[in-house]
Amino acid sequence: DAGVIQSPRHEVTEMGQEVTLRCKPISGHNSLFWYRQTMMRGLELLIYFNNNVPIDDSGMPEDRFSAKMPNASFSTLKIQPSEPRDSAVYFCASSPDPGQGETQYFGPGTRLLVL
Amino acid sequence: AQSVTQLDSHVSVSEGTPVLLRCNYSSSYSPSLFWYVQHPNKGLQLLLKYTSAATLVKGINGFEAEFKKSETSFHLTKPSAHMSDAAEYFCVVSEEGFQKLVFGTGTRLLVSP
Numbered sequence: 401d402a403g404v405i406q407s408p409r410h411e412v413t414e415m416g417q418e419v420t421l422r423c424k425p426i427s428g429h430n431s432l433f434w435y436r437q438t439m440m441r442g443l444e445l446l447i448y449f450n451n452n453v454p455i456d457d458s459g460m461p462e463d464r465f466s467a468k469m470p471n472a473s474f475s476t477l478k479i480q481p482s483e484p485r486d487s488a489v490y491f492c493a494s495s496p497d498p499g500q501g502e503t504q505y506f507g508p509g510t511r512l513l514v515l
Numbered sequence: 516a517q518s519v520t521q522l523d524s525h526v527s528v529s530e531g532t533p534v535l536l537r538c539n540y541s542s543s544y545s546p547s548l549f550w551y552v553q554h555p556n557k558g559l560q561l562l563l564k565y566t567s568a569a570t571l572v573k574g575i576n577g578f579e580a581e582f583k584k585s586e587t588s589f590h591l592t593k594p595s596a597h598m599s600d601a602a603e604y605f606c607v608v609s610e611e612g613f614q615k616l617v618f619g620t621g622t623r624l625l626v627s628p
Contacts (some may be wrong), residue, residue, distance in 0.1 A: 501566035
């Protein structure tokens, strides 16, 4: 199994530009999660999907952030316009089934730097 | 709301000595608890998890953790540290009935020769 795949692995962009991060979950997994990791705030859940439907987006910082999951094998996290404070590592994770106690499998992350 | 507190931001050990990473949780119900490890510039990997079965949980790479309800603790231990154990470790609690994970602030484990 290839695991969770994220692209790009690194992204450097200028303030005001649109950024799109991509994630391919493990095949057969029904839940997908987007996290952000910063030194100041640690690991934060941004949004999660179950069966392609957004369940909880309360962690999305503001309207500049949006996430979609058009099918079971692909999700995007978009930032438009980007700001320097969005610089962070963004992780995607997936898990087989909903419910407490299910293991989440993390991708390698996308390291985003907004200048 | 559920939360976890990792009591040490850094722990330093010598190779071959025991490891203890401390975690206390706060939960109004019977929680699911996890330990994840993150090596530099890598994603997070599950070490072990507790989901109301045996209170002593064994994980990968010789790590184990014991769920103690009376102490609201879920400390991670390993009898003998290896250089490859140097990483950041996160204690995590799952909200009741949901997969939403709440992460601790992490403990960086340093292993010296």
